[in-house]
Amino acid sequence: MRSFRDHRVRTQPTGERNAGCMFKNPAGDHAGRLIDAAGLKGIAVGRAQVSEVHANFFINPRRRHLPRRAGAPDQVREAVRQRTGVTLEPEVVLWT
Secondary structure, three states: OHHHHHHHHHHOOOOOEEEEEOEOOOOOOOHHHHHHHOOOOOOEEOOEEEOOOOOOEEEEOOOOOOOOOOOHHHHHHHHHHHHHOOOOOEOOOOOO
16 A cells, blocks of 8 residues: 555645546547646646656645646646547546
């Protein structure tokens, strides 16, 4: 169990507020790899930021100065589609 926990701490943003993986892995690939390949790791949209640790996790970096704006998952999904041709499917239920 310790090795699983250690792996998770190394590869996921466990110290940040997040909702887990945002997108399902497409057949034969990984959503986090596609988001990273599209150059989106670390970008912030509104109060959400793509994690620097694992690109399929969106974190709330506790920045109060960011404007409240919905659509971070939609914007990342569209950027990945434009850059890679792959349409990511949400893993979580998105409220708009």
